[in-house]
Amino acid sequence: MWPDICLVLVLAIPIVVAVVLAVFRRVFVRAAGAIAAGAAVLSLCAAIVLMPELSAGRSPAVALGVRPMPGVDLSLRLDWVSLPFLLTEIVVTLLAVVYGWGYHRPRANTPLFYALLLVFGAGMSGTTIADDTVLFYTFWELMLVASVALILVWGDEPPGGPRRQAVAFKYAIFTHLGSLMVLVALLILHDAAGHDSFSVLRQGVTLSPGLTTTLITLFLLGFGVKMAVFPLHIWLPDAHTVAPMPVTIMLAAAMLSMGIYGILRFPMSMFPIESLAPFSAPMMVVGVISEIYGALMALAERDVKRIIAYSSVSQMGYILFGLGTLNADGIVGGTLHVIYHAIVKALLFAVVGIIIHTTRRRRLEQLGGLGRLLPVTAACAAVGILAISGVPLLCVFVSEWMIFAGGFHTGRVALSIASLFGSLLTVAYALWFGSQVFLGIQREEVEMLRAPRAMVVPTVVLAVLAIAAGLFPGPVIGWVSKELSILLGGIG
């Protein structure tokens, strides 16, 4: 009973608080940020309370008792596959809300901003804990709607850059294309199983081999759009550049990983792993191309926010490569990379946000020598840069190691070596970014603003997390491996 209530609360708290903030927006203009953070903390607590339950081998599940159509039964469920994603989502939302206190000066519509952030977060947690296709798709779309609204109303327009409306529409239409592919696949699954509950789908759906291949293709393409792997990434750089900073953090650190969750949840757990075998090599190839392409674009960019945005394309390439190996090392590595990438990417965007806020400049040629002026931020940035380059004792090292190990296990040595050398480019753009911004001399005289504490504290927290996750990878690897033994029936 108690775990079930907690499961509902994970979703209900942010949604209810968002509604309250939207309705009483006049009352809460100043307190909105704090209230939203409170809601995120409560939601996080509700998720943490569920962990002992999971460790004890039970999966909390709630049937909501809503049956809008025959064969549709809305229900929620938490298992080891969802847990890492759920925790990542909620933590990122919490940090983004706190970061918002510093980034966003309270105005009349501030409560709506925080309400939408909470709805965006709830859309993501709902996607991870939905246990039926209709609810899954509803939350999947909710997260799109909320993020488009955030970009549309609060996006910033860099001078000479794209207009925020155009960017929001491009983002909406392009990712909706992915959603439609997923929708078609979900409908076919729903029809074949006669019911939309995941538990029915997991028990096995009999489909002709041709249909199975079509379904897997649709799922991979649809979720690939959300993951923003090459060549489906074209919405990402603009959306990340224009979105307000807290939203960028949530987009990059949490929303991209929803695509990976989708791939783990549908093609990988609904079908026997053998039926994915033909997709293994293409996934790895696309992964390597994304990795290298993203890194090259990051090297070529001059706008600090776009550099980190392209870095996401590159990092998603690693993950797709890992998933494509179809062996335990690669998949565990890929899922770990989701968590670590979330930490590091949130950290780097937080740093970029502080840089833009204090200098009001965003191009490399206008920045430089900030190390002396922003020592704490520079230290955090150093952690992030080293982590994303895969330096041992920091978090990303562990997952990259496992991903490459998985690559070599498949016997596709050339691809694995290409991917390994591709990571050199990651080191290159990370160091280039760091040296251009923090070292040398300041290229343009600017009057520095003070960095608000609400922006610095989450940054420091993220840096500490990045170090801690690298020093003690044990527990996280433990959770993720449990997920996979359930998911793949104990391969490897």
Place this chain on the structure above:
Amino acid sequence: MTSGDVWVLAPMALLLGGALAVYLVGRFITSRNTVLACATALFFAATLASVGVLAQRVALAGQTNTALPVWGCLGEGGACLRAARGGLYMVGMSAGMGIYVSIYSGRYLALDRRYRTYYPLLLLMVAGLVGMVMTTDLFSLYLFCELMSVAAYVLVAFRRQTDTSIEAGYKYLVMGSAGTLTLLFGLSLVYWETGVLSLPNPISTPGLWARVGLACIIVGLAVKSAIVPAHTWLPDAYGRAPSSVSAMFSGSVIQSSFFVMVNASLGLGFPERTLGLILMACGVLNMTLGNVMALVQVHTKRMLAYSTIAQMGYALFSIGVGLRHGIPDAVRAGFFLILAHAAMKALAFMSKGICHFYCGTSLIEELKGTYQRLPVVAVSFTIALVGLAGVSPLAGFAGKWLILSELYRTADWVVYVGIAVFLLNTLVSLGYYLPAIAMLFTPAREEVPARIRVSGWMAVPVVGLTLLVLALGVAPGPWLRWSEGLLGFW
């Protein structure tokens, strides 16, 4: 001699009597807008109630396997009304929309005045619709079709102080009359060859003239239901009529003509599979043309009108596939979408009407700052547009989900191509729904505009329709049961 179940007459009698009563009240007692609006709403509500009673009788007839309730001159050469599921569905939809629209007009019509002609015209239009969908012979079908159309022509041109309204009404009149004339020609050919006018009357071995006649009937009604390429009157008509009229139209005029077109041609023995193919082709044309044209519109209402063409395309396609491949669920999904579309589009037109009423907006660009002036309207407009775009959990998504889930199982590559076009179209449609939504929430350029209090007469129907759109999406179950088994006379 007339005989039969008098309840069958009730909707028609209520509407015709209502039209007369409202006119007389307006002429001799009071021509206050609110009084007439309330009276009209009451007549629509009574019609809806009588449809409820009839639906129960029809269900009872279905259970006991007896004939459907009829009223009129029975026997050879007689004309009568018959209650069947499909007809009642269309009547119920129009009467329900009529309640909302007449309450809404209680304030909105202050723009146009002439209350005592407006409300009777609304009632007459729906009375024509009732006759059209419930009649059992072709000639009455033509007569009632004309009744509905004439009322509709006048309503389109109701804002007679502007030239464009007159022009739109005139265009509609010319094209609509061409449609009804073609219909008349067609049914005279059918009568000439078979000597029978009653429906259903499956012609087993049609000769050349019966074939031509059938084709004329289909084409004539296709003009009335704005099927591409005979759609050109619709954007003008919807775009120039008062918003309350456009809202009323979105669930009644073209939908009932379309229903009659399918039902009558099936009743005359037109092969289901061929009709299905025609509808599929028209559906694809409708959705593509509607969406592409909507992209380039600058007037809000014209954009909404083209979106109606597109949405009808989705429904047409689904019903076409259902007929061609014998999938009743696909037909049901199509009719559900027609209902969902009526609710969403009426909501969109009403929201637009409120913006027009208070701020005089007509271009999409002028919707800027709506959120600051009329927050509730901005939200309801957004819900309507998001619903039309098919985002879950709103009405449009339930329609899209049902249609897709029924269509893909026909192992037919033509259908698969159609599904691909359908999906691409929903994507294209975001291209005009999203900018409109963005405009609603874009702050106005000049100083912050003051908030406007919306009159209760307009706020109540808008909130009610918003709830209806949500209900259709969240709990489509009961609505789906109603949209089952609508085609056919048995």
